Amino acid sequence: MKKITRIFPLLMICFLFIGMNSVDAQTGKKKRPKKRPEKTETVEETKTSTKKEKTDDYFDESGGFKHKLWFGGGLNLGFNGNQNLSIFQGGLSPMVGYKIFDKLSIGPRVGFNYSYIKLFQQGRNYVVEPISVNGGVFTRYKFLNMLFAHVEYERFSEESIDPNNDGFIELDQDGEIYTERIGSNNFYVGLGYTNGGLLAYEISLLYNVLEPENSLQTPFSIRAGFTYKF
Numbered sequence: 559m560k561k562i563t564r565i566f567p568l569l570m571i572c573f574l575f576i577g578m579n580s581v582d583a584q585t586g587k588k589k590r591p592k593k594r595p596e597k598t599e600t601v602e603e604t605k606t607s608t609k610k611e612k613t614d615d616y617f618d619e620s621g622g623f624k625h626k627l628w629f630g631g632g633l634n635l636g637f638n639g640n641q642n643l644s645i646f647q648g649g650l651s652p653m654v655g656y657k658i659f660d661k662l663s664i665g666p667r668v669g670f671n672y673s674y675i676k677l678f679q680q681g682r683n684y685v686v687e688p689i690s691v692n693g694g695v696f697t698r699y700k701f702l703n704m705l706f707a708h709v710e711y712e713r714f715s716e717e718s719i720d721p722n723n724d725g726f727i728e729l730d731q732d733g734e735i736y737t738e739r740i741g742s743n744n745f746y747v748g749l750g751y752t753n754g755g756l757l758a759y760e761i762s763l764l765y766n767v768l769e770p771e772n773s774l775q776t777p778f779s780i781r782a783g784f785t786y787k788f
Contacts, residue, residue, distance in 0.1 A: 626657040630760075632783035634671060638776040643727075646674045651781070653696065655788065661700045663788075667710065668693045675719055677727055677735060686735040688717030694744075700788075703754055708762055712744040725772045744768050746779065752788065759784050 629652075636647035649671030655663040669692040677684040694712030701707070719727055721738035730736040750762030761782045769777035 623656075628655045628657065628663070628785060628787040629653070630655065630783060630785040630788065632667075632669075632781045634669065635780045635782070636776050636778070642678045644676045645775070648672055649690075651692075651783070655696075655698065663698045663700075665696060666693070667696050667712075669712075671716075675735070679727075684729070684735050686719060686737060688719065688737055690714060690716035692744075700752075704751060706750050706752065706760075706762075708746065708748050708750055708764060710744075710746040710764070712746065714742045714744050716740060716742065720773065723770050723773055742768075748779075750781075752785065757784065757786055758788060760788075 632651040632653065634647065634649040634651055636645075638645045649669050651667055651669035653665060653667035655665040657663050671690040671692065673688050673690070675686045675688070677686075692712050692714040694710055696708060696710035698709075699707045717737045717739050719735055719737055721740050728736040744766045745768045746764040746766055748762055748764035750760055752758050752760040759782070761780070764779045764781065766777045766779065769775060
């Protein structure tokens with residue numbers, strides 16, 4: 559009995575020693591770092607990336623057909639008159655140009671024109687406001703980075719106050735200025751100025767070589783407007 563009593567404390571010390579070594583061994587193990595999940599692109603990031611690629615592609619001047627296009631809008635002004643007649647003309651003319659190479663362009667152009675005509679005859683003022691439309695093609699050559707030559711063929715449909723081109727204005731049965739819609743061909747040549755840049759303004763002076771000599775319309779036309787990427 560005395561031997562068991564003596565051995566029991568020794569056994570308790572051994573078990574305690576073994577348990578402490580086991581705890582130290584478990585505590586000393588290194589934990590493996592958790593693997594971070596791979597970052598995935600969100601839907602919004604994908605859309606933004608795609609939109610940026612399209613924008614970069616559009617402004618890449620080494621691209622195809624669309625990168626050679628430029629756009630413009632013109633304001634047409636014309637004045638003519640004498641002691642008894644005054645004519646004011648104005649209109650809008652959008653156009654699109656295609657650069658064959660950097661300085662030479664071709665393209666279509668359309669227009670809408672308004673005229674205010676005032677005639678003083680036999681002590682009375684007569685006023686008429688005809689409207690005309692037109693469409694044509696042009697060629698431009700840019701030089702000196704600021705000047706350009708402009709040549710244009712145009713088909714013009716106008717409400718004319720002088721359909722016979724005889725230089726006379728007639729009155730209808732109601733005592734108003736007689737007008738008649740007719741078609742005509744115009745061929746303009748002239749020079750223009752632009753301040754350059756991506757968005758620029760321009761002004762040009764053109765002469766219609768097909769304008770009849772006895773016509774009441776002026777052969778000169780002043781155009782002003784803006785261009786984008788010209």
